[in-house]
Amino acid sequence: MYMPQQPVHPIRVAPPAAMPAEVKHLPLASSYTPVQTFRSLMDDSRSLRKGTIFEELYLPLEEGGLPRGR
Numbered sequence: 555m556y557m558p559q560q561p562v563h564p565i566r567v568a569p570p571a572a573m574p575a576e577v578k579h580l581p582l583a584s585s586y587t588p589v590q591t592f593r594s595l596m597d598d599s600r601s602l603r604k605g606t607i608f609e610e611l612y613l614p615l616e617e618g619g620l621p622r623g624r
Contacts (some may be wrong), residue, residue: 594609601607 557573590608595607596604596609604612
């Protein structure tokens, strides 16, 4: 069934009054994305089990939610 796309209306929220003026104009968030280098690739069956073909991106979590070895 086709549903036409509805227009999106942004919601604007005023910053708290106690916030300093210079902070009110800073962006909410920013991201850092390192460049991925193609070093070693996993074979097909192993990459399907691990969820990535890149060996260096496979970081299983240990207790507490931290990546092992980092």
